[in-house]
Amino acid sequence: MDRSLLKTLLIYSAAMLFMYLLYSILSPFLGLLVWAGALGIITYPLYEMILARCRGHEIAAAALMTTLVVLALIVPLLGLIFSLSREAALAYQYLERASSGSSFIPIGEIMSHPVVGHWLELIAPLTGPLNLDLTEIVLPAIKNGVASILNYSTGILKNILGLLFKLGLMLITLFFIYKDGRHFLRRFWQAVPIGEELKITVSATLTRVLGAVMYGVILTCLVQGTLGGLGFWVAGLPSPLLFGALMAICAAIPFVGTALVWLPGVIYLLMQEQMLHGLLLAAWGMFVVSTIDNIIRPLFICGRAKLPFLLIVFGVFGGVLAFGLSGVVAGPVILAIILVFSDAYRAAMEPADRNLQ
Numbered sequence: 001m002d003r004s005l006l007k008t009l010l011i012y013s014a015a016m017l018f019m020y021l022l023y024s025i026l027s028p029f030l031g032l033l034v035w036a037g038a039l040g041i042i043t044y045p046l047y048e049m050i051l052a053r054c055r056g057h058e059i060a061a062a063a064l065m066t067t068l069v070v071l072a073l074i075v076p077l078l079g080l081i082f083s084l085s086r087e088a089a090l091a092y093q094y095l096e097r098a099s100s101g102s103s104f105i106p107i108g109e110i111m112s113h114p115v116v117g118h119w120l121e122l123i124a125p126l127t128g129p130l131n132l133d134l135t136e137i138v139l140p141a142i143k144n145g146v147a148s149i150l151n152y153s154t155g156i157l158k159n160i161l162g163l164l165f166k167l168g169l170m171l172i173t174l175f176f177i178y179k180d181g182r183h184f185l186r187r188f189w190q191a192v193p194i195g196e197e198l199k200i201t202v203s204a205t206l207t208r209v210l211g212a213v214m215y216g217v218i219l220t221c222l223v224q225g226t227l228g229g230l231g232f233w234v235a236g237l238p239s240p241l242l243f244g245a246l247m248a249i250c251a252a253i254p255f256v257g258t259a260l261v262w263l264p265g266v267i268y269l270l271m272q273e274q275m276l277h278g279l280l281l282a283a284w285g286m287f288v289v290s291t292i293d294n295i296i297r298p299l300f301i302c303g304r305a306k307l308p309f310l311l312i313v314f315g316v317f318g319g320v321l322a323f324g325l326s327g328v329v330a331g332p333v334i335l336a337i338i339l340v341f342s343d344a345y346r347a348a349m350e351p352a353d354r355n356l357q
Helices: 003-053 058-083 085-099 107-112 114-127 134-158 160-191 196-235 240-250 259-271 275-289 293-305 309-356
Strands: none
Touching: 003 058, 003 160, 003 196, 003 309, 058 160, 196 240, 196 259, 196 275, 196 293, 196 309, 240 259, 259 275, 293 309
16 A cells, blocks of 8 residues: 555544544533534624723623623523522422322313313214223323423423533633634634635625524524413413513423423413313413424524525424534534535536536
């Protein structure tokens, strides 16, 4: 084997090994790195204004900008969590009793309610030949669903210290993104072997898509929180504004989202024998509040990102399935960057195709 070829293979093998080791080290923190990077890129113009006011003192400007992020995002979130601690404890007790198999949820009264009974009569011709007992099917399903939510909530409480640690680490990362991000970005682009025009296009696309994703996520959470709070107000539950704000925060959690808030409200109404209000709130939460994000989030993002709607849909949902919550940001960004490189490759190949003709 040629020695130059052997040397090249060894260098590439060592590079791949170190890339794998780097991924192994950073993989537990990829989520917080994604969110810190997204916040840093979106708010960097404001940091540059503060840097100018601080007369070029990067440490002071970065500390001030990180403090503003904490005051704008972290403090209201913590205050809302503490203000809802009592309601969360009561909801936890309700869920625990319901999952234990006790008759805390009046399933018999629900099934015999006139509204439910009317629908049961309509579907009876379909379930009768199959010998299906809906009570035996619905009750275990409700208990299993409540038990799953209970386990999810318990996991969140157990990992609260880990979440606070990651939150602190994200803020430290954000500080250094403000302070050293410009220098790191310059060194990164110097090492990337692509043309200057393509570098500018990739940077502009990254900034545009990140801004669109954050805009879409925040706006979607606000819409879901507003609809959830409206449902609580119509159902006569207390503090609809407070619970709507909590649903706006929980809307960012994949798969369960706003159900962490409106489902305990449904259980409370059913336990208070307010069957109609409970059933209507359940339908509103399930078919409107918890599902509308699948429609409006891609619409909000694709308009500002200037990308095809289908690409955003696959980016958002595929990103969430692959990376969890951070996939909401990572998915569309990855697909957008791939699209930029594919367009650049097609543009580079067009002169060669014309020459062949």
